[in-house]
Amino acid sequence: MKKSYSKYSAKDDLLWLILRPWIFIPRVLYILLTFIFLFLRILSQGNSKNKNVQKNLSKYLFDVITDLGPCFIKLGQALSTRPDLVRQDWLTELTNLQDNLPAFDHKIALKIIEDELGSPANELFQEFPDSPIASASLGQVYKAKINDSYLAVKVQRPNLYFLIRRDIVILRFLGTFLSPILPLNIGVGIGEIIDEFGKALFDEIDYQKEAENALKFANLFKENPNIFIPKLEQQFSSKRIITTSWIDGVKLKDRALLEENNLIPASFIKTCVISGLQQLFEFGYFHADPHPGNMFALKGGNADCGNLAYVDFGMMDNISNSDRLTLIKAIVHIINEEYFLLAEDFQKLGFLTKEQDLNQLVEPLKEVLGGSLSAEVGNFNLKNVTDKFSKLMYSYPFRVPSRFALIIRAVVSQEGLALRLDPEFKILKIAYPYIAKKLLTDNSEEILEILLEVVFDKKGQIQIEKVESLLNILFKDSENINSDLIPVANAGLKLFVSKKGSEVRKNLLLSLIKDEKLEFTDAKKLFSLIRDTFSPLNIAKSAVQNFISTV
Numbered sequence: 407m408k409k410s411y412s413k414y415s416a417k418d419d420l421l422w423l424i425l426r427p428w429i430f431i432p433r434v435l436y437i438l439l440t441f442i443f444l445f446l447r448i449l450s451q452g453n454s455k456n457k458n459v460q461k462n463l464s465k466y467l468f469d470v471i472t473d474l475g476p477c478f479i480k481l482g483q484a485l486s487t488r489p490d491l492v493r494q495d496w497l498t499e500l501t502n503l504q505d506n507l508p509a510f511d512h513k514i515a516l517k518i519i520e521d522e523l524g525s526p527a528n529e530l531f532q533e534f535p536d537s538p539i540a541s542a543s544l545g546q547v548y549k550a551k552i553n554d555s556y557l558a559v560k561v562q563r564p565n566l567y568f569l570i571r572r573d574i575v576i577l578r579f580l581g582t583f584l585s586p587i588l589p590l591n592i593g594v595g596i597g598e599i600i601d602e603f604g605k606a607l608f609d610e611i612d613y614q615k616e617a618e619n620a621l622k623f624a625n626l627f628k629e630n631p632n633i634f635i636p637k638l639e640q641q642f643s644s645k646r647i648i649t650t651s652w653i654d655g656v657k658l659k660d661r662a663l664l665e666e667n668n669l670i671p672a673s674f675i676k677t678c679v680i681s682g683l684q685q686l687f688e689f690g691y692f693h694a695d696p697h698p699g700n701m702f703a704l705k706g707g708n709a710d711c712g713n714l715a716y717v718d719f720g721m722m723d724n725i726s727n728s729d730r731l732t733l734i735k736a737i738v739h740i741i742n743e744e745y746f747l748l749a750e751d752f753q754k755l756g757f758l759t760k761e762q763d764l765n766q767l768v769e770p771l772k773e774v775l776g777g778s779l780s781a782e783v784g785n786f787n788l789k790n791v792t793d794k795f796s797k798l799m800y801s802y803p804f805r806v807p808s809r810f811a812l813i814i815r816a817v818v819s820q821e822g823l824a825l826r827l828d829p830e831f832k833i834l835k836i837a838y839p840y841i842a843k844k845l846l847t848d849n850s851e852e853i854l855e856i857l858l859e860v861v862f863d864k865k866g867q868i869q870i871e872k873v874e875s876l877l878n879i880l881f882k883d884s885e886n887i888n889s890d891l892i893p894v895a896n897a898g899l900k901l902f903v904s905k906k907g908s909e910v911r912k913n914l915l916l917s918l919i920k921d922e923k924l925e926f927t928d929a930k931k932l933f934s935l936i937r938d939t940f941s942p943l944n945i946a947k948s949a950v951q952n953f954i955s956t957v
Contacts, residue, residue, distance in 0.1 A: 414608040464499035477573040479543035509541040522644040556652035574604040598808035610720030613648040619719035634715040655702030673712035694812040695721040745771040756807040
């Protein structure tokens with residue numbers, strides 16, 4: 407009978423472990439002593455300039471995390487994507503946590519395959535290797551062959567449910583107990599964050615759930631030629647086995663590896679970040695574990711957008727439609743430097759209480775985020791913002807809603823991956839043009855409402871400077887200035903003459919009336935701005951650029 411896993415429950419799982427003190431107490435003591443020894447070693451050797459000392463220390467860090475098991479390996483994987491947080495010699499070792507962990511016994515893997523799929527591996531597959539090609543935190547992958555095609559067969563580690571259930575309970579217990587003395591101020595109980603992590607891990611060890619996630623994710627990107635999702639082989643998949651088509655690509659581990667294979671790192675960064683933005687702001691469903699071991703660069707594509715393959719769909723999450731639209735508004739308010747409205751966005755998202763006086767936050771937010779569109783955009787990354795916000799949280803009652811735990815993890819991991827490929831990468835150079843284009847081309851009711859807030863003020867007057875800012879972001883700050891001109895022009899024209907555009911037309915007419923007189927000054931400015939942006943010469947350049955990119 408195949409094992410059925412229950413869902414994560416903080417109370418039930420805590421009770422389960424407390425009733426087993428012979429498991430609970432020794433494990434807590436072991437984890438505490440392990441971290442005390444690690445802390446002391448880092449304290450004594452962390453600043454050493456001796457390369458051998460640092461090499462041994464990084465190996466020790468890897469061994470400690472590996473020894474502690476799957477939950478801690480998952481946390482270590484998150485660190486392995488942050489070159490701005492972890493020194494390079496340690497980072498190299500931590501990268502092995504993604505897919506180069508010690509494998510479990512091959513005979514056990516064969517037994518799991520037979521138990522789950524009903525027949526031995528050598529009967530199910532044309533060829534099945536004697537050892538895995540990769541070994542990760544929750545399972546190991548074999549490169550099998552059937553009908554002259556290669557498949558990736560992922561076999562789950564034994565006893566995984568027990569190990570994760572035990573350690574999540576202990577992590578939550580230690581996190582809650584130690585949080586008052588830890589140098590953290592996230593404004594919410596650390597237990598809530600660990601609960602989100604626990605729920606995601608419990609879902610991740612259910613490979614049938616992962617199979618459903620893979621199918622859903624593939625459907626969302628079916629029209630995107632730059633994103634590839636391996637095909638699920640359902641007849642060779644179960645609760646603890648998942649089999650997909652084999653991906654023949656290069657892992658996004660470092661720049662040199664891509665260049666050795668004649669691949670352009672910048673093209674994959676753009677595809678990676680844009681696909682991540684689509685997941686958050688269009689689909690509301692995202693890959694919450696985008697580390698380099700789960701993403702492959704494929705041949706094809708072009709210098710602007712490379713072909714990218716996602717694998718491992720165990721850790722996925724949703725963002726509500728309300729949160730998604732509020733986040734888009736928040737980015738628009740950052741673009742327009744409207745910090746009171748930005749504070750309102752934070753309040754709607756739950757980062758601030760309803761009782762908070764938002765006027766008090768205008769200047770602090772300006773200090774943290776001001777100038778992100780000016781010269782400071784060259785120094786802007788999520789780490790800088792996080793550092794500044796951590797200071798802000800000590801003075802103001804910001805809190806991190808637990809539902810944002812995986813969103814923050816995914817975005818920070820993705821930026822970290824991009825920084826590995828390009829240390830000069832700035833996420834806003836891609837994110838801002840993406841949001842600008844979405845506002846100008848997405849004619850959904852919700853996005854149209856946000857666009858109207860940008861174009862017209864509360865009195866119905868045209869906000870020329872904000873329209874100009876939006877167009878500048880898309881056509882002057884992006885790397886491919888002309889490529890979006892025709893799509894934006896077409897979308898704008900369709901909107902203006904459509905039924906949905908009635909609100910735009912009405913507001914435009916109302917903006918011509920000031921003090922009961924017709925006033926054409928703003929309309930002329932708007933017309934001049936549109937005329938200059940969408941001039942015949944620029945449209946021609948756009949057509950040529952789009953043609954070249956498709957050849």
